[in-house]
Each structure stands twice: as C-alpha cells, then as structure tokens.
Amino acid sequence: MFIDRARIHVVSGNGGNGMSSWRREKFVPKGGPSGGDGGRGGDVILIVDANTNTLIDFRYKRKFVANNGVNGQTKNMHGQHAEHTYIKVPPGTLVKDADTGEVVADLTKVSQQAVIVKGGRGGRGNARFVNSVNRAPTFSENGAPGAERFLQLELKLLADVGLVGYPSVGKSSIISVVSAAKPEVAAYHFTTLTPVLGVVSLDEGHSFVLADIPGLIEGANEGIGLGHDFLRHIERTKVILHVLDVSGLEGRDPIEDYNKINNELKLYNEKLATRPQLIVANKMDLAEAQENYPRVAEHMKKLGYELYPVSAATGEGLPELMQQTAKLLLEHVEVPEEAEGTIVYEAKQEEDFTIGRDTDGAFLIRGRGIERLVAMTNFDNDEGVRRFQQLFKRIGIESALKEKGVQEGNTVRIGEMEFEFRT
Template sequence: MKFVDEAYIEICAGDGGAGCSAFRHEKFREFGGPSGGDGGRGGHVYAVADPNLNTLVDYRYARRHEAQRGQHGMGSDMYGAAGHDITLKMPVGTVIRDAQSGEVLFELLQPGEVITLAKGGDGGFGNLHYKSSTNRAPRQKTVGWPGERRSLQLELRVLADVGLLGLPNAGKSTLISAVSNARPRIADYPFTTLYPHLGVVRVGPEQSFVIADLPGLIEGASEGAGLGHQFLRHLQRTRLLLHVVDMAPFDGSDPVAGAQKIVEELRKYDEALYQKPRWLVLNKVDMVPEEERAERVQALVARMEEGAPVFCISALTHMGCTALMQAVYQHLASLRANSIEEPQDGRFA
C-alpha cells in the first residue's frame, strides 16, 4: 500500500563539542596565556510541513535521524564549529507524539511551518573562557552537553473540510471524481479505495473547499474489521460529514440497516466524531424507478430519524451534485463567518 499514515522514528540532536585547554607558545611570547577555545554546539533537528507530501512513507524504513555533533575547541583561540542541522520534511497535518507517553508534542497545520524537534547540546568551555585577573593561567575545561534524544510517533491526519463515509461501493469515489479534480480508482467490487483521496471542489471564483474520500466502512470497523478503521482518524479534522447511502445495493440489502451500522461504528470509535454535523446523501437514485423514487426516499428518511439535511443525487450522471456542493459550501461559509467551532487547521478557502 503506497499510503502510509503512521510511523515511528528516533531522532538525536548533535552533542556539543568539548572545550580545549591550551596555552600560546610563540617565539618572543614566553607567557602567551590561555588559548583554548569553546566547543561548538550540536546540530538541531527540525521538522517542516511540506505541502508536496501526502504520506509518511519516507519514515517507514528510515527510522533513525541524527544531527552532526559540534566540533571540539582548539588552541590559538579557535572555537569549534557548530554541527549541521537536519530538517525532516513531513506532510501538512502530521501529529507528532512522544512514543512512550503518547503525549501530543507538535502538530504541523500550516504549509511551511517549522518546529524544533530536538535541540543540539551546547559546546563545552575552553580554558580561555575562565581567564580573569585573578586566574591568569586556568586549566579548566568542560565537555560538551549532550543533544536531546526522542522517540516519536508520527500520525498523519489529512486536512479536509468535508469527509465522505459509507459502506463499500456506496459511490463515494464516483462522487468525489464527479465534483473535484481527484481521480480515485472506481470498480464494481468492495474496497476499491485503499487509502484516502483528497479533492478540491470549486463552486465559483475563489470559492472552494477540500473533500476527502475514505475507504468504505463495514460493521465492526471500530474494532478493526475491514479497511476503513485504519483511516477513521482522517475524519476527525473535518467540519462536515457526508454519509453516502446506496439506494440500490447490488446485493439487495437494506440501505437503512447498512447506514445505521455505519453511524453506530462512528459512535463506538469516537463520540466527538459521532457528534459532527452529518448530512445524508442518497446516491444512485437514477437506479430507482421514477414512479417509486419519492416514496422510497421518504420511507428511508423516516427510518433514519436523524433530522439532518437529505440530498438525492446520482454521482454517475452528476444529477444533484452541483446543488449538493453549493449547499456544502454555504454551510462551511456560514461556519467561518459566525466562527462556530472553526478549527485552526481547516483548509477552507
């Protein structure tokens, strides 16, 4: 699988160089005095949010990252050079945790954002540092301080305003390909989508939002069944969920029963995710005879008992997709204008 959204790494900042104890020895300068310089600091370890990356695959196998240590001090008043810093490029939306405690240390939420993961150790003092009017020939020196070392867990949560959820083959991939520039794989078998796809939906000049298509969920997903449980975390940053329901399942199953199972899996996985605004999108209505369509939609909505907005669409023929995307944009715009639970990590523009 090309998409990697979790990795563990070890980082080591550089140790500081040791100070030097030396005295000047030059012709015609019998008492040259102390000339031992300080050691250089160790290199820092930085992380930068790179908008061109969308996976943590670079850290799946390259797990140890070390910055250069500082150079030792030398005689003739020469200080050691600082160690070279290293910068680790990570996707926007990466959550960085302490691997032992699980504490969240940093989140990379803005493109180009730079954070310091580990600081290099300071260099030690040479005997030149201890020179004074009462200590004319010091021989003291100190070793460099060690750099910080950390074990980190990296977790990627995609930044999207809207998330699509539903059973496999509900038509989520067809919908995102119809309304955005995303081109996920589409086929007539379950679990065609193996990792999240992001698409930018443009509803007008300078009016757009980001939508995410995740692998389909099945019953038991919160306990690890199927593929969707691996990616439920990516819905936690969204501000609106579109629950896509297949109105004409190829296996003849009950659409309401399947939809209710998905809602229950959300509740089991994360109560906050369950409480997010969730709209009902009835897909493949073109597969239902027109004379039966209104009655079946009304019966399905009555059984769902959610009270959320309901949209009838056909992702294949694009019927109703424009109206749905316009409504989504207006909802996001109202959230932004009223500052209602607007997260700082959104991608809404």
C-alpha cells in the same frame, strides 16, 4: 503508495569539545590560557512541506542523526556550530513519543516547525575558567551529548469535507464526478484502500477539499478491518457527507447503515458525532432507490436532516449538493481543540538526581544534570577531576549518598562512568 503512519529514530548532535591551550607568542610573557569553546550540536527539526503528502519516505530511511559541533581551537577560536537537520513531513502530521504516546507536536501549517531534540551545547575552553583565584586553568569541558528519541508519525488528512459510508455506496464515483480526482471505481467492496483527495471548484470561484474516506464497516472503532486507519482521516474534516445506497441492492437497509456508521464515528471520537452532516441518497437512477427514497427521507426528517437525492452515474443532484456543502462550510465556526493531554516539546529543566542500587549492589545515580556533568568532564585532567569533585559536593550528591548508607570503597555509577567512593 499512500503511507500514513511511520516510526522513526532521531538523534541530535553532540557539542564540540572545548580546547585547553596557551598563548605562545614570542613577545607575550606568561601567555595565558587561550582555548576556545566547542560548537553546538545540531538540532533535529520537523518542518511541514507543501510538496509532501505522504509518509512513504520513512519506509526507506528511519534514522536521522544530526551533525556534531566542531571542537574549539587554540587562540580563542570557537568551534563552528553544526547545522540543524530538517525532516520534511506533510501537512496534518501528528507527532507522538513512541515510548510514552505523548503528543509532541501537531503540524498542520506549511513551513511550521517543531524542534524534536536539541543538540548538545559546546564544551567551554580553558580560557572561560579564568578567575581571580585560578589565573591559569588547565582543564576544559567536553561537549554535552545530544539527545535521542523514537517518534510515531501519524498523518491525518487536512480536508474540509469527508465522504463516509459503507463500501460500495458510490463515494469514489461521487468524488470522480465533482473533482479531478480519479480513484479506482469497481463493483466490489473496498475498491478504495487509501483516502483520495479532490478539489471541488464552484462557479462562484469558491473551492474546497473533499476526501473520499475508504468504506467503514461495523466494529471499525475497535480497529476491525482497516478501521483506525480510515477513521483517523475524518477527525480534521469540518463537514461530513454521509453517503447511503438508497437502492438497497447490496441487501442492506440504508437506515440501518446510517445508524451503524454514525455509531462507529461516535465510538471512535464523540466529537465526530456532532460534526455537521449532509445525508446523501445515492443511486437515485435506479428504480429500487426511488422506491425506498420516501421512507428514508421521512426517517431523516425526524432526525432533523434533509436527504439529498443524487446519482453519481448521471451526475443528477451533485451540483446542488456541492453548493449546499460550500454553504455549510461558510457557516462553519472553528472550535479550538482542547489543549488537555497535548504536550508540545520544550527543553526540559534540569531534573533532580535519584539514587538507587544496581543489581550488583553498586549505588546508581540518575539525573539529566549530573549525567551531563559526567559526560562533559575530562577525567584525564587532574584539575578537571577536582572541579567535578567540588560540584559533586556542591549539588548535594555526596551527602545524599551518605544518607543512603554508602561506605568507603563502595562503587558508584553515573551514566557510563564508575567511581569508587572516597571521603
């Protein structure tokens, strides 16, 4: 089964907690602090795998959770870092944030990686807080919590050439003749419901990947039928083979078909309308096609295109068409895509905090930095609480709360912690 879209949930590992301990060797008087640091939590990383060609695995597993870092130990022994969690995806996978729609990564090359969520750093042991003022700190840090996000994965086939056209114009028959691909072929619409890839090998030793894109219909750009599911796979192709049923036996005019399909491509993505095209007149083994051919060829000539007559049934004209396709590919100049609107994941900078009011009137403080500080503070340790209070004042939260009108005894919430304001 070919699956080209999936939604997954990824969670990075928490950092290990730092240790608070003391040296207790027999002949070491006044042994100092010896608590080790916690290990870093595991990242979640997407990696392109050459042996994966669909997103079907994500139908059965949709949540990926990295391991937590190991807690620090006594005698200054640091906890082990957690191994990263790697998720294999096929080449051509576009990764979006499911909540915002922002593009996180575009994975097109084998072994390419993208760090999606980073693991939390390990908490520091009490040995790390020794200074000239405090020679015997009793507190340590908890590990920083990991991050999580929902992702929308979209697979866009990496094919050099795409076959487009109305249903039943003979695209599947063409790809079955020129490559080793064996799509289902029958005399009814939408026989092909998923894209089919085939490798075309030429006498000169050159080859290219040809994709049979399922038949488009009018309104495909608006998602009618399976429009968006099909059009997505044309975006990465370098050359388009536009196949027409010149016989007109389906009761449609091939010129109208050409105009409608091109209009669908343009409405979906204007760049597709400028993609190099070869116009293919299929079913030339039929008398009706030979009768219509001069009229269609004349129309294409006015548009600046040459019409290539072929017959998928007899194979006539297909070798010449493949040679011309290969020539067009060699002449193709790759135009780099604009980076505008594309966001590649980077570790976020510590953001400023914001102060609002909760539904019950409590003061609600939000901010990645302050929420992480709360999560990493051990509130069971008096010295750790005093350090938190100092940092609370140093980063300006206390003065900001006073500006917002906080009063003695008011409730203040940060993350999952709740405090009573005291000066």
